[in-house]
Amino acid sequence: MDKLRLKDVENLLGIYPPFFIKEIGIDENKESCLIRIDEENNKSKLSIRSRFRDDPTAKTYRWKHTQLGRFATLIEFRTTSSNFKRLTTPVFPAFLGKPDSEYTAQLCDSVLLGHSKKLDPKTISELTGSQEEIVKKIILSAESAKLDNQASSLLPLETDPIWIRIIKSEFPLKTKSNPLRMLLHKLELAELKGEGSLQESVSTLRAFFIKNKARLKSEYQQIGAKTDSVPQAQSRQKALKPDHPVWESILNGSVSIISSNLAFNLYITRLKDLYKDDLPLSEKREIVIDMMKYLKKNMANLKAELLSIKRLSQSLEQESRGAEIPDARHSIWLDILDDKVSIKTQRINLSLLLVKIKSQRGQISNEKCAEELRQFFVENQRTMKTEVAQINQLVRQAV
Known part of the structure; x- marks a missing residue:
């Protein structure tokens, strides 16, 4: 590969002096690309290599990088520990990784940026060209160290124009x-x-x-970066109650908790097998309470998992607040009361309310009946996500 093309690759990857691409190795069969970089000070040494011996204290660092085309990209850099520290202070290049890391700063920032935007690991994997397991590992490592709250995951990437x-x-x-x-x-x-x-x-x-x-x-x-949106006064969150929708979302498999804890993964798998759609609400609640007790008992070893649950609960609450409930004048409420459409629910309080309002028909106006039913949904929107979704779906079908 000639100098011009090497320079183009340097521009693509954001590699700048005193670094340069020494060599590029491409494996067509494995669809992998190994990029070896070096310091410009060593260029003269390369031409008269026989006069120089490799420093015995030098180490070879290798990191996974964002995909280059269809090729999985690795970046390799050989130097001493002291020289590595000198070259990465005070500004740490995005195309390098920490000495004890498997990934470049660019890849980590890309994954954490996607994670902060509520993208799931599969989507982030497709965007970065990295394996889903690698994405999960980066997220898990970041959450364990609470790095996802750092400024670097809020800012546009170094390659952003x-x-x-x-x-x-x-x-x-x-x-x-x-x-x-x-x-x-x-x-x-x-x-x-x-x-x-x-x-x-x-x-x-x-x-x-x-x-x-x-x-x-x-x-x-x-520049489009979000600073911490949660005020310090609200830093202490109230404990989640058993009826919070996050528990149902976890147990029915609609969301997943990324964890490297084998015991936790086995425990959640067992609970998911027990948590069936046709299970009575009382038994579902017992399963949720059992899970909450397990998390509390093992909280010292499940900090990353608890942080993930907290993030999921906040996301669900935002979605719940954003979901619109039809106006009281919409025909959907009277259709429900007239049994023209039905809402599937296991919530006894909703069933009792429907019986009560239907019995009052004729005694109070249709407008008041519709308003009372709608108000119940407004007050219980957070815990009735499934029922609210059904109503909105029926509204869309009627259009």
Whole structure:
């Protein structure tokens, strides 16, 4: 592969000086691509290699990267531990990974960005070209270390063109931060003079955003990054009750908890086998309570799993708040009371309410009957997600 094509690959992967691509190995059968990178200081040594011996303290680092075309991509870099630390301080290149990691920072950020947008592991796997198990492993590792709350997973990726647009003054970023203004001026001058690498400037700018997250809330919003949306006063969440929809979603298999804990996975599988659709509500509740007791008893070993459940519950609550309940004047409410349509439910309180309202027909107006039934759904929307979905489906079918 000639120098021009190697340079093109460097641009594609965001590799900038003092790094360069030393060699690219492609295995057509395995559809894999191994990219070996090195320091520019070693270019002269390569031509007279016989005069130099490999440093005995050097290590070979290898990381999985985002897919390049149809090829699974690996990046390899050989250097000493001290030199690695020097090259990755203060700005850590996205095309490298931590010394003890299997993945590049770019791949980790891509996965965590998708995870923060509520994408499931399968979808993230398809977008990044990584195996689903790798995606799950990155998410699990991040949640265990609470890295998903870090600024890097909130910001656009290092390869996002918005950073170049900011440096070239093509994006109207408004800021009151003098240090940021000075940095932008410096990076813009370097770009105009052709000094350094544009990709290196991008890394420097993004690293500044990560380090100064607390002072750049307005700037985060301008580039489409969300800062922590939960106020500190609300940091202590109330314990989930047995009737919260997250338990049913987990036990009926509509959502899954990513876990490397074998005992937990076996336990959940057993509960799912017991949790049947035709099971009485009282027995379903007992299964949920059993699960809650198990989680409480083993909470020290299930921190990542508990964090996942918390995130899922918040997501379901947001969806529930976003689901619209038809207006009281909609014909669906009288259709239910006239038995023209039926709502499948195991909730005794709803069944009793329907009997009560039907018995009052003729004594009170249809409008009041419809309003009373609708109000019940509004007040119990969070725990009646299935019933609300049925009503909305019937409304759509009637259109």
